Amino acid sequence: MPEDPKLHRPVARNEGTRLVGEPGGPGGPGGAGGVSRRSFIKTVGVSAAASSLAAAAQGAGVLGAHLDEPEAKGSGPAMLGPEAANITLNINGKSTPVRVEPATTLLEALRLHLSMTGAKEVCDRGACGACSVLVDGRLVTACMLLAVDCIGSKIVTVEGLASADGKLDPVQEMFIKHDALQCGFCTPGFVVASRALLNTTPKPTLTQIKRALSGNICRCGTYSNMFNAVLEASGQAPVMDQKGA
């Protein structure tokens, strides 16, 4: 059988986690939340003693490289694993308790344990963007993060983009208007990636839009409508609007 990527996760794969927000910039790191490298190593290291995460722990320097905020928030590093543990995640502004194994990804926590299925599992290895979520403002693929890695972080999923009274995010409204979806399975990922782009680049050019969405795949073939949707969501005229008739 082919090796399962989740059981033997090569450390370098975590470099696939996309970081759209520039450090210090809007939507970038340095905001609320975050897990320190120290707490991360402790968290993972304990579970690794008895699990296949040993390789990950040895490479924690690499793993933690994009998570190197100076200090942990909250009450200090938790000692978790190897059994399933109760953790609390901040998802869409709500404190959400969930019981996960140390090897559980954020995507599995959302989909399997919390019935939040907006983020889709498509490639399960950071190649398609269908499970894109925002973690402390940064665009990441939830299949490439451990749930325990997100303790103390602010997680925003596609379900959290509309306002509490149900008003859609402009990105969502424009995706509908421009028919930027067909089967819809990639759509939550593209919506979140588009929102992440607009958070850092309020008036993106078409080239910037193409680049920002290039971590995502749509199989039905809807990209040009997505470009139009993002342009109009950022208050710009759709480049490829209807001019016929």
Next chain:
Amino acid sequence: MLDHTPSDMPTTNRPANAGSSLNDSASRLDGPAKVTGAAKYGRDMHLPGALYIAFVRCPYGAATLDSFDEDAARAVPGVVEVEVRGKEGKFHGQTLGRIVAESPMAGKRALRALRCRWTRKAVRTSIADSVDALPEPSDRASSALDGAELKLEAVYTTPVQPHSCLETHGGAVEWKGDKAMVYASTQGTNAAREGLDKHLNLPQSSVEVVCEYVGGGFGSKLGGPSKELQAAAAAAGKYKRSAYGFSNRSEEQIDTGMRPSSQTLARVAFTKDGTITGGEIHTWGGVGVARGGGGCNVRAGRYKLGIKKAGHEDVGHNGGGPMPARAPSFPQGAFAEELLVDEIAFACGMDPLALKRKLVGQDVYREMFDLGAKMIGWEKRKATGSQTGTVRIGYGIGTASWHSASPGGEAAVVVHQDGSVEALTGTQDPGTGTRTTMGIAAASSLGVPLDLVAVRIGRSGLPRGPASGGSSVTPMIAPTMMDAAEHAKEQILEIVATAAGAPDARAFDIVDGVITRDGKRHMAWADACRRLPAEGITARNRGRAANGKGGNEGVQFVKLSVDAETGVVHPLHVVAIQSCGRVIFRKGAESQVIGAVIQGLSNALFERQVFDRNVGTVLNDNLEAYKILGPYDMPHIEPVLWTHGQTGVRGIGEPPLVATSGAVACAVFNAVGAPVRDLPMTPDRVLGALAGKGGRS
């Protein structure tokens, strides 16, 4: 990087002779559910207490399972059942057993604990492995070729291309004791129920299939319940619990069907003015372990080549079997045919547009050629092989043909006392826009705004609707839905006329949600509906559905750049003109054309399932090494819905895909001066063609 999109060009062009669509402005009815993540697909149905299926699969092209540790797998916490049923694997991904477990993780751990030991066998991984030598020309073809002014012999190939649906194949079964709800990812809601009753040990009447959303199918989700769903149903029936069976990404890429590979051998004799005087065409399809299904349709009504197809042979190899893939067999043949015609034109020193104008069978193609040539700027095309710089621009033409379906199936329209409307038919929407198309069809024939209509599709037990295949859904069921809506309208107007003491209901009509009498406002829709009986009215189609004139022809023009140093092909601009009859849901129809073009570009430039030729393992059973066209690869695409003189409804999902890869091949030929006869046209092949090596690798 260059921004390749000319900013002054519209995405959508409608020719001056275009008729209006039934609804230009409507957005997808399921848009809000899809953009917020609220839409629940089968894959999303993680039911409390569900069992999960994991498959034991052959990791090689051919291998015997020598040993495995069933006890160790069973000992993994959370494992409910381990069953190994076969020992001989004939392709990478073949299922030889299954695990039933309490969680996906437990299933994966059990597969590892099983520690399968295999003995590999010799494999064949391509058509070329099975076809030793090209056949000798027939006597008739030989005599034509021997005396020819000019002749061409060429072999064109296309690779195995999996559908790569983003939602993988399978289903979830919700066990409810005396009945079961089945959340299937399928293109045929009713077909997906077949046989599940036996797995579940329940009467068929107690098994309901729900398929509200489908994350892509492209043909691979036709034809009954998938094996993953069947395994889930069997586990649910045996353990009387909910169960979940979906393939993972690797399994999706290697064992859920694919577009079969193809090989086309053309031997053509022709004169210096491009008149074809004889020859023959052989085709092969690579069908993996299946017995058939490897079509390569070279002559599907586009060009009149006047030469005989000498035969088609399906060839087996150690790979998964095919499933219908969006316009099955058409793009493979069209790719070979378009490039063949361009090669003939080149040999004659002709403009390929002129030769194609001469060879097409119908005038509508010539009209489309004229429009497309103008939109793409064909007059700027340079002669094939005349460019010498690093970046070379190429132009190419592709054509499409398709067939239509007749009205059929059943539909019902229910009008309630509060004025709300339901439109029911047992079809499904795998991204095609069928839900919205049905809503517009019902609303427009009833004469009410779309927002009053709730569309009920994607469930078993609804009036019999079609499977999503063959671009047949809209031509079949839209006229049927309109028939049902007209029937409902007549019943309502009878009630209104009777209440008004009018002798003839024909003086009444419903226009934009208002009841009119002799063309003047009579009463509001809500007031009319209050007169309906408590249960409302239910109107079924009466067999009066008819489908008028319409076409399925298409023409595409592609403009692209080729970097002569790197071999990279970058599409710049695609004009896609598609005949599709009367348009119902305009945004959706345009999206279908854009999507087909994108898939066609992706097939032409990137997609190829790669087998290890020694052990038969698929090397790119994932979405990073199996490359699919992404946002940064996007050209500017202009869909043109060609509705001139058409009154009937036609399908549009498949025909636009037929034209694209051939148009790309012709454009690459134009840019570099040598044909690349193998898909995908990857940089190595383009550089090979440039180096005069014929482009084969």
